[in-house]
Amino acid sequence: MTSAFPMPEELVVAGGRPLRGTVRMPGCKGISHRALLLAALAEGRSRVTGAASAADVASTLGLISALGVRIAPGGDTLDSHSPGADGLVEPARIVDCANSGSTMRMGAGLVAGRPFLTVLAGDESLSRRPMRRVVDPLRAMGAAVDGRAGGELAPLVIRGGALDGVRHDLAVASGQVKTALVLAGLQARGTTEIREPAASRDHTERMLEALGAPVDRIDARTLRVGPGRLLPFEMTVPGDPSSAAFVIVAATLVPGSEVTIEAMSLNPGRIAFLDLLRSMGAVLEVRPAGEELGEPVGDVTVRAAPLRAARIPASEAIIDELPVLAVAAAFAEGITEITGAAELAVKESDRIASVAATLRAFGVGVETAPDGLAVRGGRPRPATVDSHGDHRIALAGAVAALACDGESRIRDWPAVSVSYPQFERDVEALRRGA
Numbered sequence: 363m364t365s366a367f368p369m370p371e372e373l374v375v376a377g378g379r380p381l382r383g384t385v386r387m388p389g390c391k392g393i394s395h396r397a398l399l400l401a402a403l404a405e406g407r408s409r410v411t412g413a414a415s416a417a418d419v420a421s422t423l424g425l426i427s428a429l430g431v432r433i434a435p436g437g438d439t440l441d442s443h444s445p446g447a448d449g450l451v452e453p454a455r456i457v458d459c460a461n462s463g464s465t466m467r468m469g470a471g472l473v474a475g476r477p478f479l480t481v482l483a484g485d486e487s488l489s490r491r492p493m494r495r496v497v498d499p500l501r502a503m504g505a506a507v508d509g510r511a512g513g514e515l516a517p518l519v520i521r522g523g524a525l526d527g528v529r530h531d532l533a534v535a536s537g538q539v540k541t542a543l544v545l546a547g548l549q550a551r552g553t554t555e556i557r558e559p560a561a562s563r564d565h566t567e568r569m570l571e572a573l574g575a576p577v578d579r580i581d582a583r584t585l586r587v588g589p590g591r592l593l594p595f596e597m598t599v600p601g602d603p604s605s606a607a608f609v610i611v612a613a614t615l616v617p618g619s620e621v622t623i624e625a626m627s628l629n630p631g632r633i634a635f636l637d638l639l640r641s642m643g644a645v646l647e648v649r650p651a652g653e654e655l656g657e658p659v660g661d662v663t664v665r666a667a668p669l670r671a672a673r674i675p676a677s678e679a680i681i682d683e684l685p686v687l688a689v690a691a692a693f694a695e696g697i698t699e700i701t702g703a704a705e706l707a708v709k710e711s712d713r714i715a716s717v718a719a720t721l722r723a724f725g726v727g728v729e730t731a732p733d734g735l736a737v738r739g740g741r742p743r744p745a746t747v748d749s750h751g752d753h754r755i756a757l758a759g760a761v762a763a764l765a766c767d768g769e770s771r772i773r774d775w776p777a778v779s780v781s782y783p784q785f786e787r788d789v790e791a792l793r794r795g796a
């Protein structure tokens with residue numbers, strides 16, 4: 363995996379040193395993907411500043427470039443020149459989505475509206491992840507979509523065009539699938555209605571509303587999308603709350619820490635983990651500071667504090683933070699139960715198994731169930747752990763390591779490139795600030 367940030371194969375962490383100072387997260391990954399995909403549909407020049415320099419976002423850049431969008435990077439700003447939806451071209455080669463579920467699933471919705479063939483492939487992890495949740499609804503709109511195992515697994519082969527708006531009653535709540543269907547709906551004839559079993563993250567709706575696109579929220583779980591052309595736009599991507607969660611938990615756990623995260627997304631569907639950490643005893647201050655294309659943005663300050671166990675019911679609003687919340691639980695007083703989290707098993711790794719393996723290596727008592735974990739809090743000891751090729755497991759291991767006295771090692775560390783390549787640099791700066 364290549365990255366602008368030099369990265370050892372194995373991260374060595376000497377734990378126990380406080381983190382102090384101010385830091386900015388990489389641009390929110392979810393918003394970065396969406397901004398680039400919307401820019402591809404909007405004829406003309408869109409400017410996206412602060413998009414994550416993460417490998418996942420590079421995959422989406424690769425997809426829109428293959429579709430004929432010209433990207434001119436200039437420092438932290440990406441200038442995207444799109445010929446507009448009707449001018450997009452058939453990719454000459456298989457599009458490599460690498461590890462990025464968002465590129466594949468959201469991208470499938472974008473290309474389903476185009477009258478040409480697109481093949482979306484991914485790495486080993488992505489090739490194991492469920493795709494029928496996006497394939498079936500796109501088929502219902504008239505796209506010809508195939509994939510391994512009858513369309514359940516990538517590579518996906520999509521011949522799009524001439525979509526009809528339909529009413530979708532989705533079996534799984536998923537921000538990625540909803541976004542795919544919105545992107546398809548904007549290109550379809552008639553109205554597309556998307557009904558989810560639970561509300562998923564709403565970045566796409568917020569951005570489209572801010573752009574004046576034909577998107578109506580009927581209620582928290584139902585969305586209506588009409589056909590429409592998008593106008594080009596400019597935006598600065600707020601910091602990623604899911605990346606911030608790692609720094610926030612580390613600062614909570616290491617005595618003497620005090621960290622401010624600047625300009626992060628305060629989207630209510632993304633910061634539920636802050637309330638959960640508060641219920642465990644974390645000391646957090648949230649200061650809203652404005653909006654960016656419909657996204658609330660602000661600063662969060664965290665101070666070290668002892669934690670107690672909690673009951674954590676998983677939801678779409680908290681799923682990506684569960685690995686690091688499990689680390690918080692490992693240092694808390696009592697037994698924390700994470701429930702309703704079956705989706706964890708089909709993320710970049712089986713995160714029920716990989717979180718349990720990571721915490722057990724640190725000497726933590728963990729029990730697993732098909733839909734969750736029970737974590738016995740205590741005094742974890744330094745360990746050598748593996749990322750399981752999963753960025754959030756690598757980062758969760760690093761946070762546990764920062765909070766232990768002594769030296770730990772995280773193997774296959776470059777997995778962090780997927781979402782937070784500058785984690786080591788940020789932590790070093792914060793430890794120097796102490």
Ligand code: S3P
Pocket residue numbers: 391392393464535536537538539541563678681682
């Ligand atoms: C995402 C939605 C979630 C999340 C993923 C990003 C998004 O996935 O886990 O990291 O940006 O919409 P699902 O759509 O599979 O729930």
